[in-house]
Amino acid sequence: MDDRGQMADDKRPSVVRYPSSVVHASAPGKIILCGEHAVVYGRPAIAIPISQVQATATVEPAAPGASLTLHAPDIGLVLRLDEAPPDQPLAAIVRGTLAHLGVEAPDATITVRSTIPVASGMGSSAAVSTAIARVLARYLGAPLERAALSALVYEVEKLHHGTPSGVDNTVIAYEQPVYFVRGQPIERLTIRGRFHLLIADTGVPSLTRLAVGDVRRAWEADPATYERLFDEIGAIVRAARAALESGDVARLGPLLNANQERLRQIGVSSPELERLIAAALAAGASGAKLCGGGRGGNMIALVSPTTQAAVAEALRAAGATRILFQEIGG
Numbered sequence: 001m002d003d004r005g006q007m008a009d010d011k012r013p014s015v016v017r018y019p020s021s022v023v024h025a026s027a028p029g030k031i032i033l034c035g036e037h038a039v040v041y042g043r044p045a046i047a048i049p050i051s052q053v054q055a056t057a058t059v060e061p062a063a064p065g066a067s068l069t070l071h072a073p074d075i076g077l078v079l080r081l082d083e084a085p086p087d088q089p090l091a092a093i094v095r096g097t098l099a100h101l102g103v104e105a106p107d108a109t110i111t112v113r114s115t116i117p118v119a120s121g122m123g124s125s126a127a128v129s130t131a132i133a134r135v136l137a138r139y140l141g142a143p144l145e146r147a148a149l150s151a152l153v154y155e156v157e158k159l160h161h162g163t164p165s166g167v168d169n170t171v172i173a174y175e176q177p178v179y180f181v182r183g184q185p186i187e188r189l190t191i192r193g194r195f196h197l198l199i200a201d202t203g204v205p206s207l208t209r210l211a212v213g214d215v216r217r218a219w220e221a222d223p224a225t226y227e228r229l230f231d232e233i234g235a236i237v238r239a240a241r242a243a244l245e246s247g248d249v250a251r252l253g254p255l256l257n258a259n260q261e262r263l264r265q266i267g268v269s270s271p272e273l274e275r276l277i278a279a280a281l282a283a284g285a286s287g288a289k290l291c292g293g294g295r296g297g298n299m300i301a302l303v304s305p306t307t308q309a310a311v312a313e314a315l316r317a318a319g320a321t322r323i324l325f326q327e328i329g330g
Protein backbone atom coordinates (compact mmCIF):
# COMPACT_ATOMS: atom_id res chain seq x y z
CA MET A 1 0.00 0.00 0.00
CA ASP A 2 1.35 3.44 -0.88
CA ASP A 3 1.85 6.42 1.43
CA ARG A 4 -1.58 7.80 0.77
CA GLY A 5 -3.25 4.46 1.39
CA GLN A 6 -1.31 4.04 4.60
CA MET A 7 -2.44 7.41 5.85
CA ALA A 8 -6.01 6.60 4.95
CA ASP A 9 -5.84 3.37 6.91
CA ASP A 10 -4.87 5.33 10.00
CA LYS A 11 -7.74 7.75 9.82
CA ARG A 12 -10.56 6.31 7.78
CA PRO A 13 -12.82 3.27 7.44
CA SER A 14 -10.98 0.32 5.94
CA VAL A 15 -13.41 0.07 2.98
CA VAL A 16 -11.94 3.26 1.56
CA ARG A 17 -9.25 2.68 -1.06
CA TYR A 18 -7.47 5.52 -2.80
CA PRO A 19 -6.42 4.81 -6.35
CA SER A 20 -3.08 6.17 -7.44
CA SER A 21 -4.42 7.17 -10.85
CA VAL A 22 -6.98 9.65 -12.14
CA VAL A 23 -10.67 8.69 -11.89
CA HIS A 24 -13.36 10.11 -14.21
CA ALA A 25 -17.15 10.46 -14.12
CA SER A 26 -19.74 12.36 -16.13
CA ALA A 27 -23.38 13.38 -16.11
CA PRO A 28 -25.66 14.42 -18.99
CA GLY A 29 -27.64 17.58 -19.50
CA LYS A 30 -31.42 17.40 -19.72
CA ILE A 31 -34.50 18.98 -21.22
CA ILE A 32 -37.97 19.23 -19.82
CA LEU A 33 -40.24 18.02 -22.60
CA CYS A 34 -43.33 19.37 -20.87
CA GLY A 35 -44.64 20.36 -17.44
CA GLU A 36 -42.06 22.91 -16.23
CA HIS A 37 -43.23 25.39 -13.59
CA ALA A 38 -46.46 23.44 -12.96
CA VAL A 39 -44.17 20.67 -11.62
CA VAL A 40 -43.17 22.98 -8.76
CA TYR A 41 -46.87 22.92 -7.74
CA GLY A 42 -47.28 19.14 -7.70
CA ARG A 43 -48.23 18.52 -11.33
CA PRO A 44 -46.25 16.02 -13.44
CA ALA A 45 -43.42 16.82 -15.83
CA ILE A 46 -41.57 14.75 -18.42
CA ALA A 47 -37.81 15.18 -18.60
CA ILE A 48 -35.22 13.58 -20.86
CA PRO A 49 -31.45 13.28 -20.43
CA ILE A 50 -29.35 14.82 -23.21
CA SER A 51 -25.98 13.14 -23.40
CA GLN A 52 -24.61 15.34 -26.20
CA VAL A 53 -23.87 17.93 -23.55
CA GLN A 54 -22.16 16.76 -20.40
CA ALA A 55 -20.50 17.70 -17.17
CA THR A 56 -17.32 15.75 -16.46
CA ALA A 57 -15.31 15.47 -13.27
CA THR A 58 -11.95 13.93 -12.53
CA VAL A 59 -10.17 13.24 -9.26
CA GLU A 60 -6.43 12.97 -9.08
CA PRO A 61 -4.51 12.13 -5.97
CA ALA A 62 -2.52 14.93 -4.33
CA ALA A 63 0.38 14.79 -1.93
CA PRO A 64 -0.48 13.63 1.60
CA GLY A 65 -1.70 16.59 3.64
CA ALA A 66 -2.47 18.67 0.53
CA SER A 67 -6.19 18.76 1.38
CA LEU A 68 -8.99 18.51 -1.17
CA THR A 69 -9.01 21.20 -3.86
CA LEU A 70 -11.77 22.00 -6.33
CA HIS A 71 -10.82 23.24 -9.75
CA ALA A 72 -13.34 24.55 -12.29
CA PRO A 73 -11.23 25.95 -15.17
CA ASP A 74 -14.33 27.02 -17.19
CA ILE A 75 -15.12 29.63 -14.53
CA GLY A 76 -11.55 30.19 -13.32
CA LEU A 77 -12.23 28.72 -9.89
CA VAL A 78 -9.67 27.10 -7.62
CA LEU A 79 -10.94 26.46 -4.11
CA ARG A 80 -9.72 24.47 -1.11
CA LEU A 81 -12.60 22.56 0.44
CA ASP A 82 -11.60 23.55 3.97
CA GLU A 83 -11.74 27.25 2.98
CA ALA A 84 -15.00 27.17 0.97
CA PRO A 85 -18.11 28.85 2.41
CA PRO A 86 -21.07 26.57 3.28
CA ASP A 87 -23.19 27.82 0.38
CA GLN A 88 -20.53 27.33 -2.30
CA PRO A 89 -22.32 24.76 -4.53
CA LEU A 90 -19.26 22.73 -5.63
CA ALA A 91 -18.02 22.48 -2.07
CA ALA A 92 -21.55 21.67 -0.88
CA ILE A 93 -21.88 18.60 -3.12
CA VAL A 94 -18.43 17.38 -2.03
CA ARG A 95 -19.30 17.84 1.65
CA GLY A 96 -22.71 16.21 1.20
CA THR A 97 -21.21 13.23 -0.61
CA LEU A 98 -18.44 12.72 1.96
CA ALA A 99 -20.97 12.94 4.80
CA HIS A 100 -23.25 10.46 3.06
CA LEU A 101 -20.37 8.03 2.53
CA GLY A 102 -19.13 8.60 6.07
CA VAL A 103 -15.55 9.44 5.09
CA GLU A 104 -13.15 12.35 5.41
CA ALA A 105 -11.98 14.40 2.47
CA PRO A 106 -9.12 12.68 0.63
CA ASP A 107 -5.98 14.60 -0.36
CA ALA A 108 -6.91 15.08 -3.98
CA THR A 109 -7.84 17.55 -6.70
CA ILE A 110 -11.30 17.44 -8.26
CA THR A 111 -11.51 19.11 -11.67
CA VAL A 112 -14.91 19.79 -13.17
CA ARG A 113 -15.80 20.92 -16.69
CA SER A 114 -19.06 21.22 -18.54
CA THR A 115 -20.28 21.62 -22.09
CA ILE A 116 -23.81 22.32 -20.85
CA PRO A 117 -24.71 25.98 -21.33
CA VAL A 118 -25.34 27.66 -17.98
CA ALA A 119 -28.63 29.37 -17.10
CA SER A 120 -30.33 27.96 -20.16
CA GLY A 121 -32.72 25.25 -18.98
CA MET A 122 -30.45 22.28 -19.62
CA GLY A 123 -29.64 21.26 -16.08
CA SER A 124 -26.06 22.53 -15.92
CA SER A 125 -25.94 22.90 -12.14
CA ALA A 126 -27.47 19.48 -11.41
CA ALA A 127 -25.15 17.80 -13.92
CA VAL A 128 -22.04 19.39 -12.40
CA SER A 129 -23.11 18.26 -8.91
CA THR A 130 -23.92 14.77 -10.19
CA ALA A 131 -20.55 14.38 -11.91
CA ILE A 132 -18.71 15.50 -8.76
CA ALA A 133 -20.64 13.20 -6.40
CA ARG A 134 -20.15 10.29 -8.79
CA VAL A 135 -16.44 10.79 -9.29
CA LEU A 136 -15.82 11.17 -5.58
CA ALA A 137 -17.69 7.96 -4.74
CA ARG A 138 -15.82 6.16 -7.51
CA TYR A 139 -12.47 7.49 -6.29
CA LEU A 140 -13.25 6.35 -2.78
CA GLY A 141 -14.42 2.95 -4.02
CA ALA A 142 -17.78 3.45 -2.32
CA PRO A 143 -21.15 2.60 -3.89
CA LEU A 144 -23.54 5.48 -4.50
CA GLU A 145 -27.08 4.46 -5.44
CA ARG A 146 -28.93 6.63 -7.91
CA ALA A 147 -31.61 7.51 -5.36
CA ALA A 148 -28.98 8.71 -2.88
CA LEU A 149 -27.12 10.57 -5.61
CA SER A 150 -30.31 12.34 -6.69
CA ALA A 151 -31.08 13.30 -3.09
CA LEU A 152 -27.56 14.71 -2.58
CA VAL A 153 -27.80 16.77 -5.76
CA TYR A 154 -31.27 18.00 -4.77
CA GLU A 155 -29.83 19.57 -1.61
CA VAL A 156 -27.35 21.56 -3.72
CA GLU A 157 -30.04 22.50 -6.25
CA LYS A 158 -31.72 24.35 -3.37
CA LEU A 159 -28.66 26.62 -3.17
CA HIS A 160 -29.02 27.41 -6.88
CA HIS A 161 -32.78 27.55 -7.31
CA GLY A 162 -34.40 28.12 -3.92
CA THR A 163 -37.40 25.79 -4.27
CA PRO A 164 -36.56 23.26 -6.97
CA SER A 165 -39.12 20.60 -7.80
CA GLY A 166 -36.43 17.91 -7.97
CA VAL A 167 -36.97 17.07 -11.64
CA ASP A 168 -33.43 18.07 -12.76
CA ASN A 169 -31.52 15.99 -10.22
CA THR A 170 -33.84 13.03 -10.84
CA VAL A 171 -33.53 12.84 -14.63
CA ILE A 172 -29.79 13.52 -14.52
CA ALA A 173 -28.97 11.04 -11.75
CA TYR A 174 -31.10 8.29 -13.35
CA GLU A 175 -30.04 9.15 -16.92
CA GLN A 176 -33.40 8.01 -18.25
CA PRO A 177 -36.57 9.69 -19.47
CA VAL A 178 -38.76 10.23 -16.42
CA TYR A 179 -42.34 11.08 -15.60
CA PHE A 180 -41.76 13.12 -12.49
CA VAL A 181 -44.15 14.18 -9.76
CA ARG A 182 -42.68 16.06 -6.82
CA GLY A 183 -42.35 13.91 -3.72
CA GLN A 184 -43.39 10.69 -5.47
CA PRO A 185 -41.27 7.68 -6.43
CA ILE A 186 -39.56 8.07 -9.80
CA GLU A 187 -41.38 6.62 -12.83
CA ARG A 188 -39.15 5.75 -15.76
CA LEU A 189 -40.72 6.25 -19.17
CA THR A 190 -40.54 3.67 -21.92
CA ILE A 191 -40.79 5.56 -25.17
CA ARG A 192 -42.06 3.70 -28.22
CA GLY A 193 -41.53 4.99 -31.73
CA ARG A 194 -39.01 7.63 -32.67
CA PHE A 195 -39.35 11.30 -31.81
CA HIS A 196 -37.01 13.86 -33.35
CA LEU A 197 -36.29 17.04 -31.48
CA LEU A 198 -34.27 20.13 -32.19
CA ILE A 199 -33.05 22.00 -29.12
CA ALA A 200 -32.22 25.62 -29.94
CA ASP A 201 -30.61 28.19 -27.69
CA THR A 202 -31.83 31.79 -27.69
CA GLY A 203 -28.40 32.78 -26.38
CA VAL A 204 -30.14 34.72 -23.62
CA PRO A 205 -29.08 33.46 -20.18
CA SER A 206 -31.93 33.26 -17.71
CA LEU A 207 -31.84 32.27 -14.05
CA THR A 208 -34.49 29.69 -13.22
CA ARG A 209 -34.65 31.04 -9.65
CA LEU A 210 -35.92 34.42 -10.90
CA ALA A 211 -38.58 32.95 -13.20
CA VAL A 212 -39.74 30.55 -10.47
CA GLY A 213 -39.90 33.45 -7.97
CA ASP A 214 -41.97 35.58 -10.35
CA VAL A 215 -44.39 32.69 -10.97
CA ARG A 216 -44.76 32.21 -7.23
CA ARG A 217 -45.67 35.87 -6.71
CA ALA A 218 -48.16 35.74 -9.59
CA TRP A 219 -49.68 32.53 -8.17
CA GLU A 220 -50.02 34.16 -4.74
CA ALA A 221 -51.74 37.18 -6.30
CA ASP A 222 -54.15 35.12 -8.43
CA PRO A 223 -54.21 31.50 -7.24
CA ALA A 224 -57.39 30.55 -9.11
CA THR A 225 -55.97 31.43 -12.55
CA TYR A 226 -52.59 29.83 -11.85
CA GLU A 227 -54.06 26.65 -10.37
CA ARG A 228 -56.24 26.32 -13.48
CA LEU A 229 -53.21 26.79 -15.76
CA PHE A 230 -51.19 24.25 -13.75
CA ASP A 231 -54.10 21.77 -13.95
CA GLU A 232 -54.27 22.24 -17.71
CA ILE A 233 -50.51 21.65 -17.99
CA GLY A 234 -50.88 18.53 -15.84
CA ALA A 235 -53.49 17.17 -18.27
CA ILE A 236 -51.21 17.99 -21.24
CA VAL A 237 -48.31 16.12 -19.60
CA ARG A 238 -50.46 13.04 -18.97
CA ALA A 239 -51.55 13.08 -22.62
CA ALA A 240 -47.92 13.53 -23.72
CA ARG A 241 -46.94 10.51 -21.65
CA ALA A 242 -49.59 8.43 -23.42
CA ALA A 243 -48.34 9.69 -26.81
CA LEU A 244 -44.72 8.77 -25.96
CA GLU A 245 -45.60 5.37 -24.54
CA SER A 246 -47.73 4.47 -27.56
CA GLY A 247 -45.37 5.96 -30.15
CA ASP A 248 -48.08 8.41 -31.31
CA VAL A 249 -45.75 11.00 -32.84
CA ALA A 250 -48.61 12.94 -34.49
CA ARG A 251 -50.22 13.58 -31.11
CA LEU A 252 -47.19 15.06 -29.38
CA GLY A 253 -46.75 18.22 -31.49
CA PRO A 254 -50.14 19.79 -30.67
CA LEU A 255 -49.56 18.94 -26.99
CA LEU A 256 -46.24 20.82 -26.97
CA ASN A 257 -48.00 23.80 -28.57
CA ALA A 258 -50.77 23.65 -25.97
CA ASN A 259 -48.13 23.58 -23.21
CA GLN A 260 -46.39 26.61 -24.70
CA GLU A 261 -49.69 28.52 -24.77
CA ARG A 262 -50.04 27.94 -20.98
CA LEU A 263 -46.39 28.93 -20.39
CA ARG A 264 -47.09 32.20 -22.21
CA GLN A 265 -50.07 32.83 -19.98
CA ILE A 266 -47.99 32.04 -16.91
CA GLY A 267 -45.60 34.78 -18.06
CA VAL A 268 -42.34 32.87 -18.62
CA SER A 269 -41.92 33.18 -22.39
CA SER A 270 -39.88 35.96 -24.02
CA PRO A 271 -39.63 37.70 -27.41
CA GLU A 272 -36.49 35.67 -28.27
CA LEU A 273 -38.21 32.37 -27.41
CA GLU A 274 -41.32 33.38 -29.34
CA ARG A 275 -39.24 34.25 -32.39
CA LEU A 276 -37.61 30.82 -32.42
CA ILE A 277 -40.92 29.05 -31.75
CA ALA A 278 -42.69 30.90 -34.58
CA ALA A 279 -39.80 30.22 -36.98
CA ALA A 280 -39.78 26.50 -36.14
CA LEU A 281 -43.54 26.14 -36.62
CA ALA A 282 -43.52 28.11 -39.88
CA ALA A 283 -40.74 25.84 -41.21
CA GLY A 284 -42.71 22.67 -40.53
CA ALA A 285 -42.14 21.68 -36.88
CA SER A 286 -45.27 19.98 -35.54
CA GLY A 287 -44.81 21.48 -32.07
CA ALA A 288 -42.51 23.92 -30.30
CA LYS A 289 -42.12 25.29 -26.81
CA LEU A 290 -39.65 26.79 -24.38
CA CYS A 291 -37.97 24.31 -22.06
CA GLY A 292 -36.95 24.84 -18.46
CA GLY A 293 -37.38 28.05 -16.53
CA GLY A 294 -38.04 30.20 -19.63
CA ARG A 295 -37.48 33.95 -20.22
CA GLY A 296 -34.49 32.87 -22.32
CA GLY A 297 -32.44 29.69 -22.53
CA ASN A 298 -33.52 26.90 -24.84
CA MET A 299 -36.61 25.91 -26.78
CA ILE A 300 -37.48 22.57 -28.36
CA ALA A 301 -39.11 21.82 -31.69
CA LEU A 302 -40.63 18.48 -32.69
CA VAL A 303 -39.53 17.68 -36.22
CA SER A 304 -39.44 14.70 -38.58
CA PRO A 305 -36.55 13.43 -40.71
CA THR A 306 -38.15 15.38 -43.58
CA THR A 307 -38.66 18.72 -41.81
CA GLN A 308 -35.53 18.65 -39.64
CA ALA A 309 -33.13 20.44 -42.00
CA ALA A 310 -35.57 23.22 -42.91
CA VAL A 311 -36.51 23.81 -39.27
CA ALA A 312 -32.86 23.93 -38.20
CA GLU A 313 -32.16 26.46 -40.96
CA ALA A 314 -35.15 28.59 -39.90
CA LEU A 315 -34.02 28.50 -36.28
CA ARG A 316 -30.54 29.60 -37.28
CA ALA A 317 -31.96 32.44 -39.38
CA ALA A 318 -34.16 33.48 -36.43
CA GLY A 319 -31.11 33.87 -34.21
CA ALA A 320 -30.52 30.50 -32.50
CA THR A 321 -26.99 30.51 -31.14
CA ARG A 322 -26.68 26.71 -30.99
CA ILE A 323 -28.87 23.86 -32.22
CA LEU A 324 -28.75 20.25 -31.04
CA PHE A 325 -30.56 17.37 -32.68
CA GLN A 326 -31.85 14.69 -30.33
CA GLU A 327 -33.68 11.51 -31.23
CA ILE A 328 -35.67 9.94 -28.41
CA GLY A 329 -37.21 6.49 -28.20
CA GLY A 330 -36.86 3.96 -30.97
Ligand code: PMV
Pocket residue numbers: 032035036037038039040120121122123161163164165166167168208212291292293294
Ligand atom coordinates in the same frame (compact mmCIF):
# COMPACT_ATOMS: atom_id res chain seq x y z
O1 PMV B 1 -34.40 25.88 -15.98
P1 PMV B 1 -34.25 24.47 -15.54
O2 PMV B 1 -33.76 23.55 -16.57
O3 PMV B 1 -33.51 24.33 -14.26
O4 PMV B 1 -35.72 23.92 -15.27
C1 PMV B 1 -36.50 24.43 -14.27
C2 PMV B 1 -37.81 23.75 -14.23
C3 PMV B 1 -38.81 24.47 -13.34
O5 PMV B 1 -39.98 23.67 -13.38
C4 PMV B 1 -39.13 25.84 -13.87
C5 PMV B 1 -38.31 24.59 -11.91
C6 PMV B 1 -38.24 23.28 -11.16
O6 PMV B 1 -37.60 23.28 -10.10
O7 PMV B 1 -38.83 22.28 -11.59
